[in-house]
Amino acid sequence: MPQNLPSFEFSDRAKQVRSFLYDHWCEHGHGPNLRAVHEATGLDRRRIVETYKELERGLIVVFDDTSANANLLKVQPFSSYPSQVEVHVDDRFHSFAGCAMEATAISRMPPFEGKELRLESYCACCLEPLTVVMTNGDLVTSSAPNVRIHVDLSPWNWGNPNIEPMCDSMNYMIDADHGAAYEGRTGRLGARCTIDQARAFVAGTADNRMWDHDWAPGQMNPRMIVRFVASLGVDVTPWGS
Ligand SMILES: [Zn+2]
16 A cells, blocks of 8 residues: 555545445444445445545555455454454444554444443453453543553554554553563564553544544555654654654
């Protein structure tokens, strides 16, 4: 995925498909296949694939464009495959989150308003279970009071070749010491965010996703991202200079 693309506007078709993808995933806990998108929008195969490409440029989806069925891998903040974070709603498994970071934004999506979302995850170093409960974007409780989100892929490499490696690099740690232990085991230095810093990081998305039909495309601009994360008080030196 190219970085630093010029800004653009989503087409009406992209906005329509995006709305359907969010509605479908929130209702069912998984994404739709081509047939379901066709039935909901009337678009044919070629138009759906073109639209997915447009949405991918604006950081809304990740799909396998080598597959005959345009398989959806992610519709952020959700993942089609088992990720490091399970989302539980009403005490039942709902879906896999895209990553530890964007999991903190899911409870802000309109269908989950007022509901308690339990994020069931684990410390990436020792695989001990770790639970974070959120409502309306706010932290309610965490089984690890000093939980950190460890981000060991530098934003300078985000989007290469898509956002999957970025999401994969964002993991919960029981605390900063477990973060250091993870680094010792994997050789991957990372920035460490608190839940509050993560909430601030995802706020721009959480405030708009599903709330604003015309929400503008996201931009993969490493310089801007590093500056923004540093402004939240996160030590970004592990990401390099
Ligand atoms: Zn650990």
